[in-house]
Amino acid sequence: MKNFGKINTALRRKNKKNYALLVACIFFSVLLITAYVSMMRSPTVLAILPEGGDSRKQMMMIFVLAAIGCGFFTTYAASIFFRYKSREAGIFMALGASRGQISRQLFYELFVISAGSCAAGALLGTPLAWCIWQLFRTLLVDTQEMTLAFDPQAYMFALAFSLFIFISIFIMGRRFIRRTNIIDIVNEQRKSEPIREVKPWYGPVGIVLMIVGGFGGYIAPTIFIKVYQWYPPAWTNIIYLPLFIGLYMVLIHTVVRGWKHGKSRYKNIITNSLMKFQGKQTVNNMLVITVLIAGAYFAAFYTPMLGTGAMQETEKRPVDYAFHYRADQNMLTRSDITAIAAEEGVTITSWKDAEFAVLGQDGQHEVDDEGGKYHYEYSKLNGAGKYIAESNYNAMTGQNINVEPGRFAAVLADDGTGDNMIQVDATWLTNMTTRKMLSVSFQKYLRYEMMASSYYVLDDADYAQITAGLANEWREKLVYFNVEGALLTYDFAKKLYNSIVDHSGPECELPEFYDRVEKIAADKASETYWGDTEQMTKISYAGRDSSEFKQFWEYMPQFRVLDRNNFVATYAVFLMLFIFIAIICFAAVLVIGYTRCLTIAINNLQVYEDLRRLGATPKYLYNSIKGQISKVFGVPGIVGTSLIYIFYVMIMFFNDNMITQSEISGLISCLFVIAGMSVVIWIFHRFTLHKVCKMLNVKQSGKQHTNKCTE
Amino acid sequence: MLQVKDLHKSYKAGKITYEVLNGINLTVAQGEFVAVMGPSGSGKTTLLNCISCYIPFDKGHITLGGQDLKNLNEESLSKVHNKKLGFVFQDFMLLDGLNVLDNIMLPRIISGDTSEAMEQRGNELCDIFGISHIKNKYPAEISGGEKQRTAVARSLINEPLMILADEPTGNLDSKSSRTVISSFEEAKNHLSATIFMVTHDSFAASFCDRVIMLKDGAVYKVLEKKTERGAFQEELLEAIKEMSGDVA
Ligand SMILES: Nc1ncnc2c1ncn2[C@@H]1O[C@H](COP(=O)(O)OP(=O)(O)OP(=O)(O)O)[C@@H](O)[C@H]1O
Ligand SMILES: [Mg+2]
Numbered sequence A: 001m002k003n004f005g006k007i008n009t010a011l012r013r014k015n016k017k018n019y020a021l022l023v024a025c026i027f028f029s030v031l032l033i034t035a036y037v038s039m040m041r042s043p044t045v046l047a048i049l050p051e052g053g054d055s056r057k058q059m060m061m062i063f064v065l066a067a068i069g070c071g072f073f074t075t076y077a078a079s080i081f082f083r084y085k086s087r088e089a090g091i092f093m094a095l096g097a098s099r100g101q102i103s104r105q106l107f108y109e110l111f112v113i114s115a116g117s118c119a120a121g122a123l124l125g126t127p128l129a130w131c132i133w134q135l136f137r138t139l140l141v142d143t144q145e146m147t148l149a150f151d152p153q154a155y156m157f158a159l160a161f162s163l164f165i166f167i168s169i170f171i172m173g174r175r176f177i178r179r180t181n182i183i184d185i186v187n188e189q190r191k192s193e194p195i196r197e198v199k200p201w202y203g204p205v206g207i208v209l210m211i212v213g214g215f216g217g218y219i220a221p222t223i224f225i226k227v228y229q230w231y232p233p234a235w236t237n238i239i240y241l242p243l244f245i246g247l248y249m250v251l252i253h254t255v256v257r258g259w260k261h262g263k264s265r266y267k268n269i270i271t272n273s274l275m276k277f278q279g280k281q282t283v284n285n286m287l288v289i290t291v292l293i294a295g296a297y298f299a300a301f302y303t304p305m306l307g308t309g310a311m312q313e314t315e316k317r318p319v320d321y322a323f324h325y326r327a328d329q330n331m332l333t334r335s336d337i338t339a340i341a342a343e344e345g346v347t348i349t350s351w352k353d354a355e356f357a358v359l360g361q362d363g364q365h366e367v368d369d370e371g372g373k374y375h376y377e378y379s380k381l382n383g384a385g386k387y388i389a390e391s392n393y394n395a396m397t398g399q400n401i402n403v404e405p406g407r408f409a410a411v412l413a414d415d416g417t418g419d420n421m422i423q424v425d426a427t428w429l430t431n432m433t434t435r436k437m438l439s440v441s442f443q444k445y446l447r448y449e450m451m452a453s454s455y456y457v458l459d460d461a462d463y464a465q466i467t468a469g470l471a472n473e474w475r476e477k478l479v480y481f482n483v484e485g486a487l488l489t490y491d492f493a494k495k496l497y498n499s500i501v502d503h504s505g506p507e508c509e510l511p512e513f514y515d516r517v518e519k520i521a522a523d524k525a526s527e528t529y530w531g532d533t534e535q536m537t538k539i540s541y542a543g544r545d546s547s548e549f550k551q552f553w554e555y556m557p558q559f560r561v562l563d564r565n566n567f568v569a570t571y572a573v574f575l576m577l578f579i580f581i582a583i584i585c586f587a588a589v590l591v592i593g594y595t596r597c598l599t600i601a602i603n604n605l606q607v608y609e610d611l612r613r614l615g616a617t618p619k620y621l622y623n624s625i626k627g628q629i630s631k632v633f634g635v636p637g638i639v640g641t642s643l644i645y646i647f648y649v650m651i652m653f654f655n656d657n658m659i660t661q662s663e664i665s666g667l668i669s670c671l672f673v674i675a676g677m678s679v680v681i682w683i684f685h686r687f688t689l690h691k692v693c694k695m696l697n698v699k700q701s702g703k704q705h706t707n708k709c710t711e
Numbered sequence B: 001m002l003q004v005k006d007l008h009k010s011y012k013a014g015k016i017t018y019e020v021l022n023g024i025n026l027t028v029a030q031g032e033f034v035a036v037m038g039p040s041g042s043g044k045t046t047l048l049n050c051i052s053c054y055i056p057f058d059k060g061h062i063t064l065g066g067q068d069l070k071n072l073n074e075e076s077l078s079k080v081h082n083k084k085l086g087f088v089f090q091d092f093m094l095l096d097g098l099n100v101l102d103n104i105m106l107p108r109i110i111s112g113d114t115s116e117a118m119e120q121r122g123n124e125l126c127d128i129f130g131i132s133h134i135k136n137k138y139p140a141e142i143s144g145g146e147k148q149r150t151a152v153a154r155s156l157i158n159e160p161l162m163i164l165a166d167e168p169t170g171n172l173d174s175k176s177s178r179t180v181i182s183s184f185e186e187a188k189n190h191l192s193a194t195i196f197m198v199t200h201d202s203f204a205a206s207f208c209d210r211v212i213m214l215k216d217g218a219v220y221k222v223l224e225k226k227t228e229r230g231a232f233q234e235e236l237l238e239a240i241k242e243m244s245g246d247v248a
Helices: A004-014 A015-041 A042-050 A053-094 A100-140 A154-179 A182-187 A203-230 A234-256 A269-277 A279-316 A334-343 A390-397 A460-466 A490-502 A516-524 A547-552 A560-602 A605-613 A619-654 A660-693 A702-710 B046-049 B073-082 B100-110 B116-128 B144-156 B174-191 B228-248
Strands: A323-328 A348-368 A374-389 A406-410 A428-430 A437-439 A442-445 A455-458 A473-483 B003-014 B016-026 B033-037 B060-066 B085-088 B160-166 B195-200 B210-215 B217-226
Touching: A004 A015, A004 A100, A004 A437, A004 B100, A015 A042, A015 A053, A015 A100, A015 A154, A015 A560, A053 A154, A053 A182, A053 A279, A053 B073, A100 A154, A154 B046, A203 A234, A203 A619, A234 A279, A234 A334, A234 A619, A269 A516, A279 A560, A279 A619, A279 A660, A279 B046, A323 A490, A334 A348, A334 A490, A334 A605, A348 A390, A348 A460, A348 A516, A374 A428, A374 A516, A390 A455, A390 A460, A406 B073, A406 B085, A406 B217, A428 A619, A437 A460, A560 A619, A605 A619, A605 B160, A619 A660, A619 B116, A702 B046, B003 B046, B016 B046, B016 B217, B033 B046, B033 B073, B033 B174, B046 B060, B073 B085, B100 B116, B116 B174, B144 B160, B144 B174, B160 B174, B174 B195, B210 B228, B217 B228
Parallel strands: A374 A455, A406 A442, B033 B195, B033 B210, B085 B160, B160 B195
Antiparallel strands: A323 A473, A348 A374, A348 A428, A348 A473, A406 A455, A428 A437, B003 B016, B003 B060, B210 B217
16 A cells, blocks of 8 residues: 555655755756746847857856856755755665665656756746846837747757756765765764864955955956067966955855954854854855855846946937948938938938048057967058048037147047047058058047047148048048937938948948958958958848847948937847846855755754753844854855955956946946845845744844843 | 674774774573663764664674674665664654654565555554554654654564664653653563663663673673562662772
8 A cells, every 4th residue: 555655755745845945946947047048049139149249258158157056056955955855865774775765766756856847947938038028128128120039949058958957966866875874864963064273364364365366367467468468368367266265265264253353252152153163064155155146246237337338328429310431332312311301201400421531551560479479560551540631520520629730639439438449659641542641640639429439630731632532432421410309210210221221332341340451451461361261250231130230330320219229129138138147146145045044053953952941042042043144144245245346346447447437327326236136135134034043943032022031 | 683793893083093892792682672781982872883784893793683794785784674673763763754653664665565464563563552542643743752652663563683772762751761661561572572772771771681781892791680670770770880980
């Protein structure tokens, strides 16, 4: 009647909670990963994020991070499950069950658990992604390009991840079966790993190491490149190592010694000595939590940082519609555009156009040596630059500037940033048709957002002299116009955009970093221009709706309404991906922190019983528990958060040696994110505290009770 | 039934080796109720764990019902644990997820027996040990004495050659201890079980036929019950005093 299987069924029914945790964790991680992959492989998203572009690499990197995070908390949940199982298995073995018998049962259970929850997670992942995406569409922006399509191949990733979870759990199960030892269970020998000795200087030295490692690791590549002219290979990231050693030292110091000193040594002796006893595991757990919190914030900050800056840029533009085209193209005329506008019911309120020229300029360029090293070489035809006459510049921008004869000015953004993106060391300009040259030198920077980091300005007479005899293929037209209700002219913008692309010839089917002057120089030296190699991103008019084309086409118009929509779509994708990763990391943090605290509680059950018998007041017990739990959550929270925030400020500062207005607003939005997430952690910490107090039979409202008793 | 010859066992802690058992010799006959007493740290638990083969020993021989327990493979060891030995632990080691009756039948179920006869046997044991009224309850719902009686019943379900018990009354008050000792007597008298029990408690030991005194990992003295229980307990207390007096 009753058999071993039935007994196990009965046990499962009684111990549902232990199974539920594992099931929930596997389900949750497969769900998130599947949702993430569905997004990542969706043709819609792929169209928005260009192939080979940084954003796609970041997306992949985050995926790896997410997979690691999910793997982490699932295996952690599994280890807790095995801990629960060990007593059962030990009793079975003490009563003469063979290892084979136990492992058959265990693997059967593991199979059902993991197969079931993986399948459920994989099935619901895509619908979850769809729901979140729809939410974005209703809340943020909705264009035709944002209709979400799914690629069935995404399931391969989900399958691979499930398989990974499956295999790890089985390996853990096998190890568990091998290691289960009757005597450990009979003696209830819980292995404690006390930390032997922690010197008082551990903490301060740890902090110094963290600063040295973090700062050194970040600054080192720049030093290598600038000072030694050497692109350091990946292994040099080892310079970050002191950061982690320091982190470990700080945590260990906090757990064992605490930071408050003086008369209170005995006050916290119980708390500290209890934690000391499980020191190693606790510190390891805290290290993982710290890293995960930092990872979660890294992901969470990305969107506000990206968002505030880019959004401000489109809003700040003084012109609704801007585009430029080569003078040898059969482009739409002003009356063509007015006609299209009339068709769409759009009123053009102002119109400006002007000519500029593409000239050759001299300069230094990097030449690769072996082993990542390089040196500079000078050449007369080093690259192309866009040069506009001062009167045209004044007409287009409404400014009133003057450039001295024989000098040139370079245009930066309105807030003065972007000087690192435009070279000002040219001394000779070349007319690419006549090959006549003009000697120049840098005079000053100008500020105009629409031309930032790509235009130079020349004295009118100099411009006339150097462009004499210049063929139309090196001349371009710049057009700025405004319309009424610019943000409501999406259809017009779309139509105009398509029309501009249709009127561009194959000779203009080039990305912005394709330098025609460099190409000519390379041809002359019978070298292959790198722009013609495979490494170069290729763009095509057929892909005009792809984000890649929009990002890289040399003649891409800047239409505020299009850019805004495009940006919001890209932004939405990133927001989603980063929200996913943040959720995953935070979930891992909460699971690990919670279970760690419960473990501490279970291991100290007897200690608290004894303390109570020795006459400890509920308040004392409560504070002792609170001290431990706050450490598990608080220390990694504070350390991880400040680490990543400092790191972000550092990045923002070192990218241009200053913190701009938009970076400041980005950093402020990050503070809001921190506030929000910290509240979540705090609430969870209270929940855990409540749970642990209940387990240890300690009253949480201890304060009032003791007051009554002592009076 | 049980023969222990020249048993040696040492633990290594770092570089130091502690000799815990220094050549123990003893025998237990069929149907005998034997207790092992001795000061804390004298190696009682270690001895029991060696006999049950939960831990390996260094030197010597242990034979149970004619079978040498050294060098058994895991499979045969499981059989010994399941069929030939019954265990009673200080902290009961009942599965919280099973009710009393299922806990009792567990060794039988593990061995693959699922017959009606088993259930009948389980019920019989419940009757013998006076726990029939709680057989559908779970361990969390019964008293310490009841838990230990459940454990005694469990140890007997497979009619083992011998029951090994380490401080079975260690976690119990005197009244519950009494009922557990009675259940051992019950097992001995009605089921002619052989019982080998480690205890601190001279009251519990005084119910035994024979008490082996351990000191520093060797047999110090063996006392046999010739008189009635009360006098035997006096005798035991005297011996314990003498043994600790030796130390001082
Ligand atoms: N796993 C172990 N590793 C090292 N030494 C051990 C181990 N288990 C026991 N010992 C040592 O062996 C000695 C005997 O231990 P044992 O548990 O057998 O004593 P005992 O007689 O059962 O004591 P008690 O009456 O306190 O239960 C003790 O000194 C103990 O410190
Ligand atoms: Mg003992």
